[in-house]
Amino acid sequence: MSAIRYTKDHEYIRINGDVGVIGISDHAQHALGDVVFVELPEVGKTLAAGSEAAVVESVKAASEVYAPVAGEVIEVNSAIEEKPATVNEDPLGAGWFIKIRIADTRALDALMDETAYQAFLKTLD
Amino acid sequence: MTDTPPSEPLSLTPLHALHLRLGARMSPFAGYDMPVQYPTGILAEHLHTRAKAGLFDVSHMGQAILEGSHAAQRLETLVPGDIMGLAAGRTRYTQFLADSGGILDDLMVTRLPGSPERLFIVCNASMKAQDFALLREKLPELTLDVLEDKALIAVQGPLAAEVVEGLLPGVQSMTFMQGREFEWRDSPLFVTRSGYTGEDGYEISLPSSQAEVFAERLLSHPDCLPVGLGARDSLRLEAGLCLYGHDIDTTTDPVEAGLSWSIGKRRREQGGFPGAARIQTALAEGPKRMRIGLMLEGRAPAREGAEIATLDGTIVGAVTSGGFAPSLGRPIAMGYVPREFAAAGAQLATLVRGKALPARVTKTPFTPNRYFKG
Known part of the structure; x- marks a missing residue:
């Protein structure tokens, strides 16, 4: 089973060995509202932790998606560029953004697990 | 309309409790706590308005009655629209202008029947305090009655006439930019066939005390859904309508803003409104x-x-x-x-x-x- 970690900016990274699948949390997609545009990085791009990995736009506004940890982009989900609503419908599944090769998996320790993230969300209400 | 950060407690419209009950996501707008969207979401609310009918709370907007002898003629010293030529029961779009010819705000003016002359004005929430101060300062011989105790509800969309007719028999026979009084449960309502979406529809001014029950009655129609400010903005953008503070402001004049159609022939020739020289030049030579x-x-x-x-x-x-x-x-x-x-x-x-x-x-x-x- 793969582990999932979250950032305070509401990105998630689902971990499989040294590969991480990055997207935005259900809370984030709900807060954004209807997603109408996604801009994804080039495959091969090297992302620093906290750097801009993608752009997601709702009807109202544009937001950045930051890399939870450093790594190299190995795949992007072009399907959400064609059908951005997938990000709302299935943020943790079909609505993923990018896959990265994680530079140093120890960096994941600084992120929140599911329990910690749910507790963090409660502090935002 | 402009969305300024709150510096004081937010005002609430008479429909605030209804918005909360409907699960709206609220956000500060022009000093009011307003619904941006309902659980349906902006896309669905937008498309529903284009397909059927949407209900909008626009009670944050300014409403006032300007009354007195030669009210239309006097108002024309502040706006380039042909107000004197406005028949009773007709509505017109115009702009308050600065001496530079820049736009101070845009507004709707409806001439009410009877004498002395009475003009019903609807202006932007973010600018209403300034607008009313301007009217009081520049037109002291007129009485300005700011309608603080009135809500304003818009119903917009191809089924708007059917939805509103159910409560106010007779609205279907009105035409675009017409306004008239109705009565509902012994309360006076003032209805104009107008809006800010590009669709057919109405704006209904009614006592705040009646607003919630009236809105609920409209929403009991299966084709009428509540629509927030998010979709109101995307609808007016598709309709090519200007948003004050964004597409028009004191640095833009009505000609370059593409609003020359709202300046009547007599006004173009005679001037007599702030910035007339600049605007007449722009009309003659092109902006x-x-x-x-x-x-x-x-x-x-x-x-x-x-x-x-x-x-x-x-x-x-x-x-x-x-x-x-x-x-x-x-x-x-x-x-x-x-x-x-x-x-x-x-x-x-x-x-x-x-x-x-x-x-x-x-x-x-x-x-x-x-x-x-x-």
Whole structure:
């Protein structure tokens, strides 16, 4: 089973060995509202932790998606560029953004697990 | 309308409790706690309004009655619209102008029947305090009755007439930009067939105490759903309608804003409104810059502030409103460019995150208006 970690900016990274699948949390997609545009990085791009990995736009506004940890982009989900609503419908599944090769998996320790993230969300209400 | 950060406690409209019950996501707007969207979401609310009917709480807007001898003639000293020529029961769009010819606010004026002359005014929430101060200062011989205890509810969409007719028999026979009084449960209502979506529809002014039950009755119609400010903005953008503080402000005059149609022939000839010299020159010679519509070719929206460039990269203007057009499934924008770049069909680009996004100058409205003209 793969582990999932979250950032305070509401990105998630689902971990499989040294590969991480990055997207935005259900809370984030709900807060954004209807997603109408996604801009994804080039495959091969090297992302620093906290750097801009993608752009997601709702009807109202544009937001950045930051890399939870450093790594190299190995795949992007072009399907959400064609059908951005997938990000709302299935943020943790079909609505993923990018896959990265994680530079140093120890960096994941600084992120929140599911329990910690749910507790963090409660502090935002 | 402008969305300024709150510096004091937010005001609530008479429908505030209803918005909360309906699960609205609330946000500060022009000093009011307003619904941005309901659980249906902005896209669905937008498309529903185009297909059926949407109910909008616009009670934050300013409502007032200007009354007194020669009220229309006196108001014409502040606006370029033909108010004297406005028949009783007719509504007209115009603008308060600064001496520079820049726009202080835009407003709707309806002449009420009877004597002395009475004009019903609806203006933007963010500018209403300034507008009312201007009227009191410049037109002291008239009485300004600010309608603090009235709500304003808009019903918009192709089924708006059917929805409102159920409560107010007779509204169906009104035509676009007509206004008249109705009575509902012994309360006086004032209804205009107008709106801010490009669709047929009504704006209904009614006592605050009746607003919630009236709105609930409208919403009990299966085709009428509540719609928030998010979709109100995307609907008016598709309709090519200006948002005050964004597409028009004190730095833009009505001619370059594409609002010359709202300046009557007599007013063009006679002037007599603030900034008349600048506006008459612009009318005669054509404006130096113009508000344009832009149809973007990719999927990425260009938001307010994005620069507009020619194909060779020269920056010639900026986007004043922009976003995703739900009815068209693609991004659109409005902005200002020098007249030589404003011809419909011209190729330009908007600069977003360092990229030049191709865009074509497009006549507005982007979606056809569907006003009921009888």
